[in-house]
Amino acid sequence: MNPAYEALLEKSREQIAFLKRQLKYLSRFDIKNFDHIVAAFHDEVFADIDCLDCANCCRVNGPVFLDTDIRQVCKQVGLDRESFVQDSLQINPEGGWRLREPGCQFLASDNRCSIYDDRPKHCQSYPHTHERRMAKGLERLVQTCGVCPAAYLIALKIIERFAQGNTK
Ligand code: SF4
Ligand code: SF4
Structure with missing residues (x-):
């Protein structure tokens, strides 16, 4: 950073x-x-x-996924929805889903988002x-x-x- x-x-x-x-x-x-x-x-x-030059939100928080985001992302990267939810997500107490582990798997080493055009709404509006x-x-x-x-x-x-x- x-x-x-x-x-x-x-x-x-x-x-x-x-x-x-x-x-x-x-x-x-x-x-x-x-x-x-x-x-x-x-x-x-x-x-x-x-x-x-930052990407701290992607590294520390990662996204909140709504169901529409999950569908969109899985379609974009060719993941099976059920496996993605089971392997990578947990219920977010404030609604939707969040990553089980901190650090977004879609963050590339150059700080770019590898699913930028399909990133969840939460990412699009961050920091709200x-x-x-x-x-x-x-x-x-x-x-x-x-x-x-x-x-x-x-x-x-x-x-x-x-x-x-x-x-x-
Ligand atoms: S939104 Fe904030 S935390 Fe996220 S990359 Fe930009 S400056 Fe960093
Ligand atoms: S989906 Fe993209 S923008 Fe959202 S946290 Fe992951 S890397 Fe960052």
């Missing part, structure tokens, strides 16, 4: 209590245009972050900062900050923008 991204993740872990407190506080407010504001922060941050009802996703963002350097930078932008209760 790019050393600058590693440094961001280390800072994020050091600041976890601060991030948790601030984002939990903001999740109580119904902030006007909040989704659009966060989506703009997402775009700004990802203009400077190269996921091919370009979504609707973002206020409800702020607590999840705290966890994501420990894995994704971009999520950490987005969280800092949110906190800076709405610091000191400036929720108008």
Whole structure:
């Protein structure tokens, strides 16, 4: 991983209590245009972050698969659905399926996704900062900050923008 991204993740872990407190506080407010504001922060941050220099989410988390994702991926790579589920997946407590072991088997050595065009929806929307009802996703963002350097930078932008209760 790019050393600058590693440094961001280390800072994020050091600041976890601060991030948790601030984002939990903001999740109580119904902030006007909040989704659009966060989506703009997402775009700004990802203009400077190269996921091919990182791939930490694929290495640490891997995807959440819905049934449609499993069908699509198995079709794409020629796997038998039942064997794939039995050999590689376990039920995800929050819904769908996740890998039994950390580290996605579809991640290539050059950090590319070998099933990029058919990757699960969860991968497509990660780190989930370009979504609707973002206020409800702020607590999840705290966890994501420990894995994704971009999520950490987005969280800092949110906190800076709405610091000191400036929720108008
Ligand atoms: S499916 Fe592709 S994008 Fe998703 S975690 Fe695996 S390597 Fe990463
Ligand atoms: S989404 Fe985040 S964790 Fe995943 S590769 Fe991009 S910067 Fe890294």
